[in-house]
Amino acid sequence: MSFGIVLLVALTVTAIALLLRSVDRFPAGPPQHPAAPSAGQVLAERFARGEIDEEEYERRLTALRAHGPGQGRPGPGDG
Template sequence: MFWYDHGMSGWGWAVMSFSMVLLVALAVTAVVLLLRSVDRFPAGPTRSPAAPSARQLLAERFARGEIDEEEYEQRLTTLRAHDPGRGRPGRGQS
């Protein structure tokens, strides 16, 4: 039954070669996409950045020129008065 003409023709070799190249390309693409997706996600839990403190916001406003030095000192004194455990005036804390 299979004694005659069971060899692969030229088209069979072409299709087999093309499908092999396609299979290897798909495998490489799958590995690359998998590695990229794993690399995007951090390994551990992430923390959101802490909100800036009132003193930091006040210092930023002063640095941008939104308030003058007198208003900055007045507001800084008010902040220190309402939060006595966070430092003393004149210690260089901002």
């Protein structure tokens, strides 16, 4: 009888340990997605790959800095 109780306690402890290990493997909440690269990063990557030359890179970088992040160019109706 005492062997049965020891075995039951051992199985319970093992089950709890395995449950805790499996819970730690999965993050809580929705999956995290990497942040999108900034416009400056995309521009630098295009320059590094040779898609644009240095003159084009400098011109676009100057335009990005002049307009600030997320502002873009004014549209046709903007004053």
